[in-house]
Amino acid sequence: MDFNDTPQEAAFRAEARAWIAANAPKHLEAELKRASFGSNGIASEDPLKAAKAWQKKKADAGWACLHWPKEYGGGARSAIERVIWGQEEGVYGALSGPFVIGHGMCGPTVMSWASEEHKRRLLPPLASGEEIWCQLFSEPAGGSDLAGLRTRAVKAEDGSGDWIINGQKIWTSGAQHSDWGLLITRTDPNVPKHKGLTMFFLSMKTPGVEVRPIKQANGKSEFNEVYFTDVRIPDSQRLGAVGQGWEVSLTTLMNERLSIGSGMSTGFPELFRLCMEMEIDGRAAVDDRAVRSKLAQFAVRQSGLKYTGMRAITALSKGETPGPENSIGKLVAGATMQELAMFALDLQGQSGVVWDETSPQNGRFQAMLMRSPATRIEGGSDEILRNIIAERVLGLPADVRVDKNVPFKDIPTSGRTKS
Amino acid sequence: MNLDFSDDQKALQDQVRRFLAARCTSAAVRAVAEGPQLFDRALYAGLAEMGVLGVAIPEAYGGLGLTHLELCLVAEELGRAIAPTPVASSIYLAAEFLLQAGTEAQKQAWLPKLAAGTAVGAFAFAEGQGETTPARIKTVARGGKLTGEKAAVLDGDVADVAIVAARTGEGDGPEAISLFLVDLAAEGVTREAVTTIDPTRSYARIAFKNAPAEPLGGAGEGWHIASQVLDRAAILMAFEQVGGADRALEMARDYALDRMAFGRPIGSFQAIKHMLADMYVSATLARSNCYYAAWALSAGAAELPVAAATARVSATQAFLHCAKNNIQVHGGMGFTWAFDCHLFYRRANALALALGSQSVWEDHLIARMRAGNAAEAA
Numbered sequence A: 001m002d003f004n005d006t007p008q009e010a011a012f013r014a015e016a017r018a019w020i021a022a023n024a025p026k027h028l029e030a031e032l033k034r035a036s037f038g039s040n041g042i043a044s045e046d047p048l049k050a051a052k053a054w055q056k057k058k059a060d061a062g063w064a065c066l067h068w069p070k071e072y073g074g075g076a077r078s079a080i081e082r083v084i085w086g087q088e089e090g091v092y093g094a095l096s097g098p099f100v101i102g103h104g105m106c107g108p109t110v111m112s113w114a115s116e117e118h119k120r121r122l123l124p125p126l127a128s129g130e131e132i133w134c135q136l137f138s139e140p141a142g143g144s145d146l147a148g149l150r151t152r153a154v155k156a157e158d159g160s161g162d163w164i165i166n167g168q169k170i171w172t173s174g175a176q177h178s179d180w181g182l183l184i185t186r187t188d189p190n191v192p193k194h195k196g197l198t199m200f201f202l203s204m205k206t207p208g209v210e211v212r213p214i215k216q217a218n219g220k221s222e223f224n225e226v227y228f229t230d231v232r233i234p235d236s237q238r239l240g241a242v243g244q245g246w247e248v249s250l251t252t253l254m255n256e257r258l259s260i261g262s263g264m265s266t267g268f269p270e271l272f273r274l275c276m277e278m279e280i281d282g283r284a285a286v287d288d289r290a291v292r293s294k295l296a297q298f299a300v301r302q303s304g305l306k307y308t309g310m311r312a313i314t315a316l317s318k319g320e321t322p323g324p325e326n327s328i329g330k331l332v333a334g335a336t337m338q339e340l341a342m343f344a345l346d347l348q349g350q351s352g353v354v355w356d357e358t359s360p361q362n363g364r365f366q367a368m369l370m371r372s373p374a375t376r377i378e379g380g381s382d383e384i385l386r387n388i389i390a391e392r393v394l395g396l397p398a399d400v401r402v403d404k405n406v407p408f409k410d411i412p413t414s415g416r417t418k419s
Numbered sequence B: 001m002n003l004d005f006s007d008d009q010k011a012l013q014d015q016v017r018r019f020l021a022a023r024c025t026s027a028a029v030r031a032v033a034e035g036p037q038l039f040d041r042a043l044y045a046g047l048a049e050m051g052v053l054g055v056a057i058p059e060a061y062g063g064l065g066l067t068h069l070e071l072c073l074v075a076e077e078l079g080r081a082i083a084p085t086p087v088a089s090s091i092y093l094a095a096e097f098l099l100q101a102g103t104e105a106q107k108q109a110w111l112p113k114l115a116a117g118t119a120v121g122a123f124a125f126a127e128g129q130g131e132t133t134p135a136r137i138k139t140v141a142r143g144g145k146l147t148g149e150k151a152a153v154l155d156g157d158v159a160d161v162a163i164v165a166a167r168t169g170e171g172d173g174p175e176a177i178s179l180f181l182v183d184l185a186a187e188g189v190t191r192e193a194v195t196t197i198d199p200t201r202s203y204a205r206i207a208f209k210n211a212p213a214e215p216l217g218g219a220g221e222g223w224h225i226a227s228q229v230l231d232r233a234a235i236l237m238a239f240e241q242v243g244g245a246d247r248a249l250e251m252a253r254d255y256a257l258d259r260m261a262f263g264r265p266i267g268s269f270q271a272i273k274h275m276l277a278d279m280y281v282s283a284t285l286a287r288s289n290c291y292y293a294a295w296a297l298s299a300g301a302a303e304l305p306v307a308a309a310t311a312r313v314s315a316t317q318a319f320l321h322c323a324k325n326n327i328q329v330h331g332g333m334g335f336t337w338a339f340d341c342h343l344f345y346r347r348a349n350a351l352a353l354a355l356g357s358q359s360v361w362e363d364h365l366i367a368r369m370r371a372g373n374a375a376e377a378a
């Protein structure tokens, strides 16, 4: 038990700090600091270009995807060093937004399932941010019930071995600026749903792929619908065997929970600052005992999450594999962020409704209020995460599955029974 | 960075767990709850014999001379077993007071006995209702004699010696308070057992009338010393709470797997599954906060005050949450005397109040974060 850096860790920290001090895009620091929630806040230049530039610079110096092997563009560093890097990168970490899905989910899947040749082709530009990836999993008919997806892949009739894809994906974050996609499809509707799936990767520029933005509840447009019309891809772009897609997707989802959950912010430091700075009748909000009580409740959740992450890293560095217990990260962070935003608005009284440049911290809490519902849904809803904890950590019985052994084509598609 | 206990520490924990599983059974806890004995003396002697009481007490004073990390794990096990013993009063509090503020003679006089379990110590702090503040301490010390009354002293009737907070100065400030070491067998001390929500532990009202008392620590330093020791004890008690929370969760999980309703185990209903998942979440957050606090305690880190309040608030919440939902999962059985659920519910609520209630610790936490922030800004 030691929370301090070991001498090696301290040396790594010093090295990282020095490199960041010499190389970070300092001209963006002020904007990044002022950024409200859910965007990197850069307006003085193209935010995606700024993100890519920083990522490339890191990659060239060996600081990108720290935990990946060097031959795939990574830094071959330990899990703890990755945490230290994150602490040192500070506000510049917000520039990694466009790469989260690629680095956190698609990359690890490619690393586990692609051929050596593909790994050497695909991973280095993914690490360096030169190529962006998206996750083409969810569909109108398959979100929580991902295995209910309907996008079809069938073998081309010309004997080429190619696959022809038809169907629709939805909620695909970042598809609009992605170069590659990780795509799960149905190759066999005559077997039970989990058994007839196959995973591919494809270039988003492949003919027949069409990306249509969706306007979100918070007014932004980060996720999309992606349509596939007779999209042809070679068999060499398959990951895993035909029919093994479910197993492949578990690699992605496990990494998803790890990468979304552990480092998640709940907005507590910002709320604390608000309560210190905001004056009510000439006194700081934090002078009110009821406010302190609420703050304490948020504080212990935030720190509990942080140290749960540290315990996971400790386990990882002792060679243990991260398990389903990591589902708690996003479960706690999502709900906390939402409650915290509501509390911050409540403190502002009737003015809490205002969301403009006069709002405290540039409207951060209003933005959090409007983004947090998504956190409780994306990458496994709160309910799915509770199921995972109950079943896989506590060993309770699985939900009753009426569709388990039924061929996919025979599963009912509407919840309302005809009378 | 390493946020885990060592293999040796875990082996010690395992040994204590096995010992308690054999000796601190439900029947043993109930014997105290229902019978005349104030605590389980045989169990306490057994813990002393294992060296567990003195695990963090230096060898020079009869302890094992290990660290507070080991003591944290012992505490977790005592909490799991809801052990009916005065370890918290005697070890987390009295021994810590002596170690932090005692003279060499005081340490020599009491620590070996506390470690051996041949004497029991307690901390007499609160008076009347509400949060304990310097202003609310009315017990006065004059010329080496104490006069006043202390409320709900944990193990107050079984203790041989008490550390007592008393007023030596005027005014409502902390500098008016000093600490005293009082031999409870002395003349001028009357003790009256009180009925509480947790009959597995004993509490007493203690009245002092010109009772002889010797100072512990400097005059006017009492409040400061007490805050420091309460922080340390809060971390240890938080480990007890985490142990209790984990056990309550396990009981609920096991019952949910066995109990059938509507032709299915109740643990297959999502309402029950999700309740248990939420219990797991709060127990896990509390455990993680406790690990950090354990490090701060053992390293004497500057973060200790914030870490202690964090662990305490989080662990109180987790144990209350798990204990109350454990009853819910058990249905009618959960509300019987025969099932152990109520013992955990009682202990969870009693521990939530010992050392100052939840709202007090919430306040400490934010006040300390605020002070830390101010220090950082300066």
Ligand SMILES: Cc1cc2nc3c(=O)[nH]c(=O)nc-3n(C[C@H](O)[C@H](O)[C@H](O)COP(=O)(O)OP(=O)(O)OC[C@H]3O[C@@H](n4cnc5c(N)ncnc54)[C@H](O)[C@@H]3O)c2cc1C
Pocket (backbone or CB within 6 Å): A101, A134, A135, A136, A137, A138, A139, A140, A142, A143, A144, A145, A170, A171, A172, A173, A174, A223, A374, A375, A377, A378, A379, A380, A381, A382, A383, A384, A387, A399, B270
């Ligand atoms: C901002 C955002 C970004 C996203 N980005 C991507 C992306 O990049 N790529 C991608 O593939 N997907 C993405 N998603 C999709 C996301 O993974 C799904 O929305 C999510 O899995 C839920 O599926 P659904 O929307 O179909 O809701 P449904 O599955 O229809 O769920 C509706 C409600 O029913 C509940 N429910 C469903 N099944 C159960 C059950 N077994 N037990 C209890 N309750 C249940 C859910 O918890 C939820 O409350 C994104 C979503 C959001 C909001």
